Amino acid sequence: MELRKDPITRSWVITGDDPTGPRVESVCRFCPDAASAPQVIATMPNTGGVPWSARALVHPTPLYHIEGEPGRRGDGLYDRMHSVGAHEVLVENSRHDHHLWNASDAEIEWFFRMAAERIFDLKRDPRIKYVSLFKDYGGSAGQEFSHPTSQITATMFVPRRVLYELRAGREYFLTKERCVFCDIINQEERQALRVIESRGDYIALCPYAPRVPYEAWILPRNHDAAFEHTALVRQGQLADLAAILRRTLQRVRTFTEEFHLVLHTSPSSQHPSKTLGYWKTIDDDYHWHIELLPVLGSKARSYTFKEVYYSPVSSETAVKQLREAKIDG
Ligand SMILES: [Zn+2]
Ligand SMILES: [Zn+2]
Ligand SMILES: [Zn+2]
Numbered sequence: 305m306e307l308r309k310d311p312i313t314r315s316w317v318i319t320g321d322d323p324t325g326p327r328v329e330s331v332c333r334f335c336p337d338a339a340s341a342p343q344v345i346a347t348m349p350n351t352g353g354v355p356w357s358a359r360a361l362v363h364p365t366p367l368y369h370i371e372g373e374p375g376r377r378g379d380g381l382y383d384r385m386h387s388v389g390a391h392e393v394l395v396e397n398s399r400h401d402h403h404l405w406n407a408s409d410a411e412i413e414w415f416f417r418m419a420a421e422r423i424f425d426l427k428r429d430p431r432i433k434y435v436s437l438f439k440d441y442g443g444s445a446g447q448e449f450s451h452p453t454s455q456i457t458a459t460m461f462v463p464r465r466v467l468y469e470l471r472a473g474r475e476y477f478l479t480k481e482r483c484v485f486c487d488i489i490n491q492e493e494r495q496a497l498r499v500i501e502s503r504g505d506y507i508a509l510c511p512y513a514p515r516v517p518y519e520a521w522i523l524p525r526n527h528d529a530a531f532e533h534t535a536l537v538r539q540g541q542l543a544d545l546a547a548i549l550r551r552t553l554q555r556v557r558t559f560t561e562e563f564h565l566v567l568h569t570s571p572s573s574q575h576p577s578k579t580l581g582y583w584k585t586i587d588d589d590y591h592w593h594i595e596l597l598p599v600l601g602s603k604a605r606s607y608t609f610k611e612v613y614y615s616p617v618s619s620e621t622a623v624k625q626l627r628e629a630k631i632d633g
Contacts, residue, residue, distance in 0.1 A: 568595065
């Protein structure tokens with residue numbers, strides 16, 4: 305596997321011929337009693353009669369490897385490099401059937417704390433420019449393991465979608481001296497057309513221009529560029545984040561079980577790039593958030609036109625249905 309850069313869009317892709325093909329999981333490697341668990345990186349303490357509450361492990365078949373040098377090199381007009389970075393599995397819960405929508409808020413809090421610690425730690429590596437946290441749930445979403453897990457990749461480049469957000473956030477800030485995400489939250493709270501719910505310092509809403517039906521974002525209402533900063537410094541607020549994520553997932557799951565979840569946080573600013581200037585105002589112009597992208601098989605057309613998203617349910621309709629969805633509490 306290697307990284308190649310598309311010279312037109314400037315986005316990096318990971319490519320190569322995968323000799324292993326689809327992997328079939330026979331026994332769970334992530335349950336506490338697993339015989340052949342991957343290498344453990346971090347463990348959150350035991351609470352309530354379980355051996356541990358959350359864990360980070362090396363991905364058993366990592367796309368990125370921590371050892372070695374990137375070996376950036378040209379190939380005529382093209383750029384390529386080795387897939388150096390980190391690829392971890394975050395086990396959200398020691399219990400095989402406690403997911404982010406049916407676990408307790410305290411359990412979900414431990415998962416957030418571990419995620420924050422891993423992101424903080426990986427960002428200290430001078431080679432790492434960005435740390436992504438994501439979860440794919442369901443066969444069509446690309447789910448890999450049956451145990452409740454999310455994944456982290458730490459890369460030497462900023463993924464394209466985040467780069468768009470960083471550039472847009474910086475441009476907005478340059479002209480208005482305000483954070484575009486804070487302005488979105490203010491307007492959405494004022495208009496109350498697309499807000500799913502507010503809870504403590506957090507808000508869940510349907511974005512004005514959704515990419516897929518029932519797309520939902522969760523944002524802190526008080527400005528903060530880095531998720532790990534909020535999670536490690538304002539720990540008291542994690543219970544509200546746990547609750548709003550759990551409740552939003554329950555709402556979405558009344559329409560489809562399958563979804564992608566991604567955390568967008570600020571890039572590593574400890575080792576700013578000299579060529580890319582978007583780090584200068586990053587603490588003021590970027591605002592971390594979670595994006596939830598449900599996968600609806602019946603609306604699959606929306607996924608065939610990736611360049612112009614087609615979402616056959618408006619946010620104003622989606623938000624009404626999500627608000628009225630029957631959830632456990
Ligand atoms: Zn398991
Ligand atoms: Zn903001
Ligand atoms: Zn985002």
